[in-house]
Structures are given as C-alpha cells and as structure tokens.
Amino acid sequence: MKLTRLDKLRLRLVAQDACLAWAFENIKGRSGIVFELGLGHGRTYDHIRTHLPDREIYVFDREVDCYEDCIPPTDKMILGDMRQTVPEAVRRFAGQVVLLHADTGSYGDKHNTEMQQLLSATLAPALAPEGLLLSDLKLDVPGTEAVPLPPGATEGRYFIYRRQR
Numbered sequence: 449m450k451l452t453r454l455d456k457l458r459l460r461l462v463a464q465d466a467c468l469a470w471a472f473e474n475i476k477g478r479s480g481i482v483f484e485l486g487l488g489h490g491r492t493y494d495h496i497r498t499h500l501p502d503r504e505i506y507v508f509d510r511e512v513d514c515y516e517d518c519i520p521p522t523d524k525m526i527l528g529d530m531r532q533t534v535p536e537a538v539r540r541f542a543g544q545v546v547l548l549h550a551d552t553g554s555y556g557d558k559h560n561t562e563m564q565q566l567l568s569a570t571l572a573p574a575l576a577p578e579g580l581l582l583s584d585l586k587l588d589v590p591g592t593e594a595v596p597l598p599p600g601a602t603e604g605r606y607f608i609y610r611r612q613r
C-alpha cells in the first residue's frame with residue numbers, strides 16, 4: 449500500500465524527534481552555536497532550546513507567527529527571506545555552527561526545490577568541523593557526508609549530514 453500523507457507526516461515527525469535527540473547527545477561537550485531555519489509555529493525551536501538551554505540559538509523565518517511562548521529573543525531572531533538572510537548569516541558565523549536544523553519544507557514541490565538549491569549551495573561554510581546539519585529536505589552540501597539515521601527514524605524521512613574535518 450502506498451504511504452498516505454498522514455503516514456508521511458507521522459514518519460517525518462518521528463524521524464525529526466529521533467534525529468534531534470541523537471544530535472543533542474552527539475554535540476555534548478563541543479562548543480558552537482545553533483541555527484534553526486524555519487521558526488514556523490515554534491515547535492522545534494521550543495524543543496531545541498529546552499534540550500540545549502546553554503546554547504546560543506539563531507532562528508530564521510520571514511515572519512514570527514508562532515506560539516506566544518515560543519517567540520525567540522529579538523537579537524536571536526533573524527527575520528526576512530532566507531534567500532538573503534541565510535547567506536549573510538553564514539558569512540557572519542562562518543565555522544561556528546555545531547548544530548544546524550533546517551525545517552523549511554512545505555507541500556509545494558517548487559518551494560522545496562528552491563530551498564534545497566539554496567541550502568545546498570550556501571550552508572557548508574557555517575558548519576564547525578564535524579558540525580551537524582539536520583534537514584527535512586534532502587540536501588547536497590559540499591564537504592559534508594550523510595550520516596545514517598538513528599534507531600526509530602525511517603531513512604529518507606529526515607536527513608543528517610556531518611561536516612568533514
């Protein structure tokens with residue numbers, strides 16, 4: 449039987465949760481900041497800030513339209529079109545990002561292809577050596593290698609990349 453849209457949503461959320469949990473453990477003891485691309489309703493931002501209370505977390509979106517208790521501090525919210533804000537932030541924070549979570553997909557294929565192209569072309573210099581990139585979209589980021597998903601996550605429903613040394 450084919451996967452329904454509900455199946456895909458469920459598998460994506462389970463994989464997202466498992467990948468984030470794995471990443472929180474993996475970056476323990478390593479310095480670096482966090483990028484959260486796609487504030488949305490603030491669900492994954494809330495999760496990340498709760499599990500990584502001592503990390504500086506920069507959050508990107510074109511708007512703040514999230515749960516009221518998930519609004520990032522003004523100086524950490526990078527508002528605007530990611531086509532501009534992401535390349536600027538990558539230059540500003542080059543080599544400092546130990547965990548980059550990109551949750552930028554939508555139901556539109558055109559949008560997803562544009563985001564895949566943007567993120568694949570721009571993100572690499574932001575990552576610290578062995579920095580992790582988690583994404584809801586498959587990416588092709590030079591200088592990174594794909595990491596097998598942790599137990600509980602279905603391959604192809606989320607993606608983990610690690611910057612090579």
Ligand SMILES: C[S@@+](CC[C@H](N)C(=O)[O-])C[C@H]1O[C@@H](n2cnc3c(N)ncnc32)[C@H](O)[C@@H]1O
Pocket residue numbers: 485486487488489490491492493508509510511528529530531551552553554
């Ligand atoms: C899937 S939602 C994020 C969900 C969020 N992580 C959560 O858990 O609630 C994707 C977000 O990316 C933002 N987004 C997509 N393309 C963008 C762009 N080019 N510039 C800025 N924000 C963008 C959308 O506004 C949307 O809020």
